[in-house]
Amino acid sequence: MCYSAQIKSDYSKFLRQQVPVMDLAAFARLWLRENGLEREKIPKGVIDTVGPRLPPDVSAALHARFAEDEAAWQAEAFKQAKRKADNERKLQTKVTKAASEHVRIATNKIEQLKGWIADLHRTELKGRDWQFFPQWWVPVIVRDGDDYVVRPMRYQLRQPGTPASSDFTRKGEMSGTYNARRDNLARYWRRQFGYTHGLMVIEEFWENVDKPGGGSQRIKFRPKTGEPMLVACLWANWTDPAGIEPDLPCFAAITDEPEPEVAAAGHDRTIINIKPEHVEAWLNPDPSNLQALYEIFDDKQHPHYEHQVAKVA
Numbered sequence: 060m061c062y063s064a065q066i067k068s069d070y071s072k073f074l075r076q077q078v079p080v081m082d083l084a085a086f087a088r089l090w091l092r093e094n095g096l097e098r099e100k101i102p103k104g105v106i107d108t109v110g111p112r113l114p115p116d117v118s119a120a121l122h123a124r125f126a127e128d129e130a131a132w133q134a135e136a137f138k139q140a141k142r143k144a145d146n147e148r149k150l151q152t153k154v155t156k157a158a159s160e161h162v163r164i165a166t167n168k169i170e171q172l173k174g175w176i177a178d179l180h181r182t183e184l185k186g187r188d189w190q191f192f193p194q195w196w197v198p199v200i201v202r203d204g205d206d207y208v209v210r211p212m213r214y215q216l217r218q219p220g221t222p223a224s225s226d227f228t229r230k231g232e233m234s235g236t237y238n239a240r241r242d243n244l245a246r247y248w249r250r251q252f253g254y255t256h257g258l259m260v261i262e263e264f265w266e267n268v269d270k271p272g273g274g275s276q277r278i279k280f281r282p283k284t285g286e287p288m289l290v291a292c293l294w295a296n297w298t299d300p301a302g303i304e305p306d307l308p309c310f311a312a313i314t315d316e317p318e319p320e321v322a323a324a325g326h327d328r329t330i331i332n333i334k335p336e337h338v339e340a341w342l343n344p345d346p347s348n349l350q351a352l353y354e355i356f357d358d359k360q361h362p363h364y365e366h367q368v369a370k371v372a
Contacts, residue, residue: 064264066102066189066197079200079207081109085308087117089196089211092305095124100195103178104188105211125179136172139165189262193237194226199257199292199310202342212257216311217297218250223304239293239311241331241356245349248311251293253346257310258338259290265369268325277369278324282362288332291341291356315356324366332360 086109143165146158191197196211215237244252263281270276294310314328321329337355
């Protein structure tokens, strides 16, 4: 899952013995994290469904951030409208490439800003409101004592004891630690594999694949039958040794060799989609019996993943 995925909104029916509890305190901490600056990395579907269940002071803080965003976007839209009008007047006397380009960019930016503002006020949720990307915050089912809880975690695992800079490579690119390869679980992921397991429920996922003639494109995959995917995950809670940054609950999705149809579409990995009967065993791992966990992977679900070229927003 290198590019993106779409969350399944209902997590309540994938555990046989008990329904997971929504960890509202964890969501409240996320809402307040860095004065709401993480809001832009939380899917709208999560904000709109969990937000009303949070304490009034937390919801007020989130709505204050919404108001700040809207004011900033309105100001930028006014700025872009002026830029567009100024260059349209120039074009009336002389057509230049620079003025035409300014008009094009300003027009596109205005439409984008209008869309962002409309989304703030839209109450009817759409499929794209559940889509997330690496470093976004996603609801994950985990074990907490005797209970199962749904808790927000960042989709990129930062190993405890490593610096925050480990999220990126030396070239400044995002590291690939939002995915955990099955063949590396006993090495790089050994502190999580067999200890801290999670489950993410998604409906579809996207991959970046190479085009035959060069370049890349985004491909959307979805089980042909439409059933949700139960994605095996590992998680950790990173703490800042200096005590400056807030704690970072974070996770990675486990990937395996690609399903045939995924490979045929051009991608070399597929998330591990476990069967419902293995959910509780996965969320209650025995670190002394890792072979049992590998057997869960060997018995994973194999839905046929239909695919199509995804539209770029």
